[in-house]
Amino acid sequence: MSSKVLGILGTAKNTGKTTTTSALLEMTTYRKLSVGLTSIGYDGEDIDNITGLPKPRIFAQKGTLIATTKNCLKSGTAQIKTLKETEISTPLGNIVIGEVIEDGLAIVAGPNKGDELSVIIDKLESFGNKLILVDGAINRIVPLMKTDALILATGAARSVSNDFLIKEVQCICDSFDLPKIEKKGLMNLKNIKQKVITLIQKDYSKKYLKTNSLISLSDIQELINRLNKETQLIFIPGVLTEFALNELIKEEAKLLKNKNIIISNPTQFLVGGNTISLMDTLLKIKKLRINLKIIKTIPILAITVNPFYPLYRYENSRYEKGWVNRDELYNKVKSVVNIPVIDIMKEGGNNLFDIIKKEFNLN
Amino acid sequence: MQIVPKKVLLVPLDPVHDVALKIINRRLKERGHKTLLLPPDISIEEIVDQASKVKPDIIMISRTLGYGVAEVLSKLIDLLEVVGIRDRAKIVIGGKAIKPELAAELGFDAGFDEKTSYEETIAFVEGRKYEVEEEKFIKKKKDLTSGYSYKFNHQKIDKMLDEITEETLDWCKDKTSSGINRAYLREKMIELKEQNNIPLQNRNKRLTSLQSEYLKNCDDLIIRFYQEEVLPKKVRELTTEEKESLEDYIKKSKEIARTKKIQHTTDKPLIFFQYGTGCPIMDIAHIKIGEAWGADGVLHFDPSWGARTEGFLEGYLSHEEDGSIITEQNLGKIKESLNSSTLWTVRAHRGLNTPETVVLAGKSGADLTKINIVYGSLNAGTDPSRLTVDGVEAIKLAAKYNLAFDEPTNEELGGVPAYKTFAGMLIVAKLGLKLGAKPILKPLFCYSPDAMITGRMDDNYIDYNAAKIYSLHKIVDAPIWPGEPIGFMTHTEDRIQSSMTTALHAALATSLGVDAITIASSDEAYSRGSISVTSRIDTLRAVQETFRFLGKAKIKPTYKAKEWSNELVSQIEKVLEDVLRKGSFVAALYDGILGSREDGAYSGRVGRNTVFSK
Numbered sequence: 001m002s003s004k005v006l007g008i009l010g011t012a013k014n015t016g017k018t019t020t021t022s023a024l025l026e027m028t029t030y031r032k033l034s035v036g037l038t039s040i041g042y043d044g045e046d047i048d049n050i051t052g053l054p055k056p057r058i059f060a061q062k063g064t065l066i067a068t069t070k071n072c073l074k075s076g077t078a079q080i081k082t083l084k085e086t087e088i089s090t091p092l093g094n095i096v097i098g099e100v101i102e103d104g105l106a107i108v109a110g111p112n113k114g115d116e117l118s119v120i121i122d123k124l125e126s127f128g129n130k131l132i133l134v135d136g137a138i139n140r141i142v143p144l145m146k147t148d149a150l151i152l153a154t155g156a157a158r159s160v161s162n163d164f165l166i167k168e169v170q171c172i173c174d175s176f177d178l179p180k181i182e183k184k185g186l187m188n189l190k191n192i193k194q195k196v197i198t199l200i201q202k203d204y205s206k207k208y209l210k211t212n213s214l215i216s217l218s219d220i221q222e223l224i225n226r227l228n229k230e231t232q233l234i235f236i237p238g239v240l241t242e243f244a245l246n247e248l249i250k251e252e253a254k255l256l257k258n259k260n261i262i263i264s265n266p267t268q269f270l271v272g273g274n275t276i277s278l279m280d281t282l283l284k285i286k287k288l289r290i291n292l293k294i295i296k297t298i299p300i301l302a303i304t305v306n307p308f309y310p311l312y313r314y315e316n317s318r319y320e321k322g323w324v325n326r327d328e329l330y331n332k333v334k335s336v337v338n339i340p341v342i343d344i345m346k347e348g349g350n351n352l353f354d355i356i357k358k359e360f361n362l363n
Numbered sequence: 364m365q366i367v368p369k370k371v372l373l374v375p376l377d378p379v380h381d382v383a384l385k386i387i388n389r390r391l392k393e394r395g396h397k398t399l400l401l402p403p404d405i406s407i408e409e410i411v412d413q414a415s416k417v418k419p420d421i422i423m424i425s426r427t428l429g430y431g432v433a434e435v436l437s438k439l440i441d442l443l444e445v446v447g448i449r450d451r452a453k454i455v456i457g458g459k460a461i462k463p464e465l466a467a468e469l470g471f472d473a474g475f476d477e478k479t480s481y482e483e484t485i486a487f488v489e490g491r492k493y494e495v496e497e498e499k500f501i502k503k504k505k506d507l508t509s510g511y512s513y514k515f516n517h518q519k520i521d522k523m524l525d526e527i528t529e530e531t532l533d534w535c536k537d538k539t540s541s542g543i544n545r546a547y548l549r550e551k552m553i554e555l556k557e558q559n560n561i562p563l564q565n566r567n568k569r570l571t572s573l574q575s576e577y578l579k580n581c582d583d584l585i586i587r588f589y590q591e592e593v594l595p596k597k598v599r600e601l602t603t604e605e606k607e608s609l610e611d612y613i614k615k616s617k618e619i620a621r622t623k624k625i626q627h628t629t630d631k632p633l634i635f636f637q638y639g640t641g642c643p644i645m646d647i648a649h650i651k652i653g654e655a656w657g658a659d660g661v662l663h664f665d666p667s668w669g670a671r672t673e674g675f676l677e678g679y680l681s682h683e684e685d686g687s688i689i690t691e692q693n694l695g696k697i698k699e700s701l702n703s704s705t706l707w708t709v710r711a712h713r714g715l716n717t718p719e720t721v722v723l724a725g726k727s728g729a730d731l732t733k734i735n736i737v738y739g740s741l742n743a744g745t746d747p748s749r750l751t752v753d754g755v756e757a758i759k760l761a762a763k764y765n766l767a768f769d770e771p772t773n774e775e776l777g778g779v780p781a782y783k784t785f786a787g788m789l790i791v792a793k794l795g796l797k798l799g800a801k802p803i804l805k806p807l808f809c810y811s812p813d814a815m816i817t818g819r820m821d822d823n824y825i826d827y828n829a830a831k832i833y834s835l836h837k838i839v840d841a842p843i844w845p846g847e848p849i850g851f852m853t854h855t856e857d858r859i860q861s862s863m864t865t866a867l868h869a870a871l872a873t874s875l876g877v878d879a880i881t882i883a884s885s886d887e888a889y890s891r892g893s894i895s896v897t898s899r900i901d902t903l904r905a906v907q908e909t910f911r912f913l914g915k916a917k918i919k920p921t922y923k924a925k926e927w928s929n930e931l932v933s934q935i936e937k938v939l940e941d942v943l944r945k946g947s948f949v950a951a952l953y954d955g956i957l958g959s960r961e962d963g964a965y966s967g968r969v970g971r972n973t974v975f976s977k
Binding site for chain 1: 408411412415416428429430431432433434436437438440441442444445446447448449450462463464465466467468469470471472473474
């Protein structure tokens with residue numbers, strides 16, 4: 001059986017990614033499931049690199065496999081035996097795969113590029129792990145597209161405004177939940193080079209438009225010039241910034257009605273825009289009956305919420321611990337999504353683990 | 364190595380702090396790289412757009428961190444990855460407080476902070492392995508006496524010193540003391556312990572016999588320790604746990620230890636500091652931290668009662684007050700902790716254990732010791748006859764163990780004029796040379812009572828200190844190491860003032876080309892207890908900054924310096940004539956020729972009538 005890979009995606013620093021990862025680690029030990037762990041950032045440190053506030057630690061139990069850097073092996077208290085060295089380098093040295101031989105705290109710094117994450121996942125898989133956990137970094141999203149499913153961690157550290165948070169959560173969930181284009185509709189689009197926008201007409205003829213990877217306003221203008229009533233589908237392989245997307249629907253909204261705009265995956269517009277205004281744009285697209293579809297997506301299994309935030313004190317230039325009202329935050333988020341919402345600090349990892357177990361069919 | 368030109372995109376993401384990138388830009392261009400420096404404060408989309416066009420090999424981003432900036436930087440990395448640039452280009456973040464851990468967290472390939480050298484960033488661009496300056500710089504232990512001929516430039520003084528020291532050696536030749544007996548017994552005991560070919564039982568038997576002989580030469584305080592296991596007040600043995608943590612501390616600190624050169628473009632003066640917190644663990648902490656901040660050498664400072672007591676204790680001992688107890692075990696651990704380049708002095712100069720201290724220093728692997736019969740007799744409380752007999756033997760032992768010895772002239776702090784202290788120092792130096800040892804002259808850089816009374820420092824602290832060095836140069840070609848510490852009596856409770864005055868005296872020392880200096884911590888004069896490590900770092904940093912400021916430039920003393928140096932030489936000459944006239948060095952000490960009661964010197968009483976015939 002191949003491994004299942006779970007990514008922990010955050011909306012900002014301190015939103016609860018590592019707390020979620022730690023809770024899941026604990027559950028895997030409790031439920032006797034072999035687990036591999038890595039991170040696309042730097043996790044398990046005692047003090048936050050920016051705020052100076054204490055951070056959640058990662059307690060690794062015997063038998064856990066960890067992909068981290070050579071330098072980090074020495075920094076934790078867990079005894080980790082190196083099983084395999086890799087050529088993947090990071091600012092903290094090359095990544096190694098190790099096995100925890102004595103319980104203790106671990107510092108995890110793994111690959112920070114998607115392709116390198118795939119290599120590490122393959123290596124962890126080769127050791128027979130049923131579940132691989134990938135702790136996220138800050139608000140990074142792109143490398144986590146190499147996982148099979150995500151947990152989204154958000155909280156007051158992103159914003160102390162609940163309205164902001166729920167709009168962002170909605171935006172991310174809706175983006176990942178965009179309809180996938182059916183296989184037959186793809187018409188070999190997957191093989192088309194990046195940087196080439198493809199317009200497919202009703203007679204299946206294709207028009208190509210060379211662009212930059214980051215779709216610019218002039219690219220959009222060029223696209224609009226080539227657009228006509230016969231256009232049935234537009235495939236946009238590059239990063240569609242919010243500005244570009246707004247420009248497209250502003251100029252030729254009528255022509256795009258009932259047409260398919262295909263993008264590779266939700267990150268292609270999530271990384272290019274502000275989630276709050278992007279949400280408005282997505283609603284506008286829906287209203288205009290433009291069919292925005294994606295080739296690949298992965299499910300978000302649950303959302304974890306964290307009322308903690310670092311409160312900056314101007315009088316002494318230091319951060320202190322701050323909290324928003326936990327219940328208000330939890331209920332507001334719950335009211336806008338139809339996936340489970342969990343407060344790990346209050347509930348522990350049990351419910352979340354059951355969700356993952358069900359999704360991944362883990363026994 | 365041929366440089367392969369790289370395409371580098373330089374991005375000042377910060378609205379204001381782009382100086383570092385501009386410097387890197389210039390340096391990269393000078394080395395033939397193709398660079399594009401973007402204007403400051405542009406959007407991340409614009410950066411990605413430019414990167415897509417330029418197709419750089421390296422992207423260097425500078426940004427000061429604050430809350431929320433991490434999210435912007437991570438988003439930039441995500442954008443660069445999704446458009447395919449991340450796989451092709453190395454991406455670096457630079458800025459205040461950027462550590463490799465943070466760079467890893469943010470998704471960058473490297474992180475540079477304000478301490479990163481431009482050479483390192485260039486090496487990163489060129490794909491070269493960068494050797495950290497400290498690592499590239501292998502600190503080697505220096506011999507302070509190397510290159511000196513010890514030739515006297517002043518013939519008359521040379522001749523007088525010759526006569527005085529002949530008389531002194533002759534006076535000493537049939538005399539001995541319990542201190543000398545102990546020194547040789549200690550030597551035998553240590554050598555016996557080193558011999559593995561003797562059966563254990565026999566060895567222990569011989570050790571017990573030597574120890575019993577040793578105790579016959581000791582004070583009650585020491586005898587009670589060996590016979591009844593009673594420790595002196597405020598002394599205790601380290602616990603097993605403390606000893607284990609000490610071992611661990613030494614091991615760990617050696618693993619991470621780095622040395623650095625504190626001097627800028629000159630090789631001297633070497634920087635020494637004194638340790639003696641009372642606790643060997645704290646001492647080692649001070650030493651390791653001092654080494655890390657560039658100290659070249661350390662001096663072991665023992666409790667003052669140690670000089671008044673016949674005999675040494677044994678074991679890993681901690682002392683509640685200033686001064687760290689000399690034992691074979693304490694010294695052994697301190698030696699173990701030292702970096703191979705660190706010069707180590709164990710002072711022996713002033714008390715009843717002077718020869719035995721030299722044996723312990725020699726056997727423990729010290730590089731230097733400290734012997735000055737005159738200072739020890741006049742201001743440190745030891746009887747002149749006893750210290751002359753013991754001092755001469757100690758110098759012989761220093762020669763045997765190849766320990767150069769410095770001669771502090773701290774009686775000047777009691778009020779003795781510099782020229783008298785210099786006359787005494789030169790007599791002991793000559794004794795050293797006659798006995799095959801290597802003396803190091805140690806004039807004080809201080810605001811001494813005599814300088815205050817005579818008004819020689821009313822205008823500045825430069826001229827008279829410079830005059831001291833000039834005068835010694837006129838007399839002999841020997842190493843000079845002002846101490847102890849420099850700037851004595853110019854320090855106040857104010858740590859900034861204290862660091863400043865130490866640093867300025869260090870500048871003067873550099874300018875005068877002396878071989879070494881001893882510096883105080885910024886709280887040394889007023890610590891009212893143990894010296895703090897942060898204060899130790901204060902002065903090391905201040906001195907380093909002074910060296911950076913001064914480079915090879917010189918401080919120019921006024922004409923007074925030359926004038927006073929001539930005066931000092933004549934005054935030294937006159938004192939030596941008086942000693943000769945007296946006909947006995949020891950009598951000269953008793954009679955105040957080398958420092959009188961009026962000057963503020965009192966010949967010591969400790970160990971009076973303890974010299975006996977061989």
